[in-house]
Amino acid sequence: MLLRTKKRWELPESVATDEATYLNRREWLKTAGFTGLGLAASGLLSKANAAPITGFPAAQNSAYQLDRAMTDEMDAVTYTNFYEFGSSKNIWRKAKALNTDPWMVTIDGMVDNPMEIDAADLVKKLGNMEERLYRHRCVETWAMAVPWTGVAMAELVKLASPKPGAKYLRMETFLDTDVAPGQKQSWYPWPYIEGLTIDEAMNELAFIGTGLYGKPLENQNGAPIRLVVPWKYGFKSIKSIVRFTFTDERPVSFWEELAPKEYGFWANVHPGHNHPRWSQANERMLGTNEMRRTEVFNGYAEQVQYLYQDMPNFNGRDLFY
Ligand SMILES: Nc1nc2c(c(=O)[nH]1)N[C@H]1C(S)=C(S)[C@@H](COP(=O)(O)O)O[C@H]1N2
Numbered sequence: 001m002l003l004r005t006k007k008r009w010e011l012p013e014s015v016a017t018d019e020a021t022y023l024n025r026r027e028w029l030k031t032a033g034f035t036g037l038g039l040a041a042s043g044l045l046s047k048a049n050a051a052p053i054t055g056f057p058a059a060q061n062s063a064y065q066l067d068r069a070m071t072d073e074m075d076a077v078t079y080t081n082f083y084e085f086g087s088s089k090n091i092w093r094k095a096k097a098l099n100t101d102p103w104m105v106t107i108d109g110m111v112d113n114p115m116e117i118d119a120a121d122l123v124k125k126l127g128n129m130e131e132r133l134y135r136h137r138c139v140e141t142w143a144m145a146v147p148w149t150g151v152a153m154a155e156l157v158k159l160a161s162p163k164p165g166a167k168y169l170r171m172e173t174f175l176d177t178d179v180a181p182g183q184k185q186s187w188y189p190w191p192y193i194e195g196l197t198i199d200e201a202m203n204e205l206a207f208i209g210t211g212l213y214g215k216p217l218e219n220q221n222g223a224p225i226r227l228v229v230p231w232k233y234g235f236k237s238i239k240s241i242v243r244f245t246f247t248d249e250r251p252v253s254f255w256e257e258l259a260p261k262e263y264g265f266w267a268n269v270h271p272g273h274n275h276p277r278w279s280q281a282n283e284r285m286l287g288t289n290e291m292r293r294t295e296v297f298n299g300y301a302e303q304v305q306y307l308y309q310d311m312p313n314f315n316g317r318d319l320f321y
């Protein structure tokens with residue numbers, strides 16, 4: 001298991017790099033005629049190369065339009081769910097403690113192209129960022145409509161190149177109890193985990209969010225990279241991702257582990273399948289408190305229905321929790 005704490009990046013390269021890699025590189029440098037000074041310089045260089053994600057604001061993709069007013073930016077950035085920083089919606093100040101640059105991301109599991117890469121370099125490899133206007137629906141019934149910046153998740157799947165047996169993409173949030181007080185609450189199964197089928201991850205709507213309202217993501221919204229899957233309840237859209245693992249086993253998500261009957265793997269939005277403890281018929285828009293009817297697949301049935309229509313339980317409850 002790789003270390004994912006901030007401290008890793010404060011260590012000299014000789015300590016942070018595992019010993020075998022360090023020795024191999026030293027051998028190579030010797031062969032190539034470099035001195036100890038050269039080695040130190042290369043360590044400094046890799047640290048200096050860390051840089052934030054750039055390219056804001058990105059051009060808007062007009063294929064994704066809203067049927068309602070956009071949520072006010074102040075509401076979307078001050079009313080958030082990020083249990084790592086506490087169970088209240090008002091954690092945006094606490095989330096400032098998270099250091100998101102540099103931010104190492106691991107892509108591993110059943111892939112031809114595993115890697116460990118800084119988030120900004122990863123996003124660059126995935127192509128040009130774009131802006132998309134999406135609805136967002138929390139399972140708790142609040143909703144918003146916001147402009148995300150990011151890149152298609154399908155690009156990450158292509159880059160990783162999953163092996164034929166891989167069926168699922170498992171995603172993991174950082175784990176650092178020094179900066180995230182919620183992670184000291186040991187009754188939660190940290191780190192936060194979420195998952196999609198690879199078919200879902202390849203769907204045109206599945207998005208790696210890097211920004212909101214034309215700017216890099218605020219920490220409280222999941223900086224530096226998060227998932228955005230607008231046809232599913234909000235908890236599927238995992239924030240501040242450090243690891244993407246391709247696997248043949250269906251991942252058990254954070255909330256599923258806590259309450260499998262209430263927050264299951266599929267979690268597709270549907271007005272006709274109530275949560276065990278409340279109705280899902282309506283939703284409340286953040287900021288305005290406007291009430292609207294909940295839409296099937298949150299209004300994205302046209303884009304995603306093919307993923308589920310042949311499943312034997314399509315009309316049952318399973319696909320919605
Ligand atoms: N790591 C992590 N990701 C998370 C959460 C969380 O607590 N931790 N909350 C989820 C829930 S319940 C919702 S509704 C959305 C909220 O995203 P927003 O706060 O940016 O609106 O993030 C999701 N992603």
Ligand SMILES: [Mo]
Nearest residue numbers: 138139234235
């Ligand atoms: Mo949520």
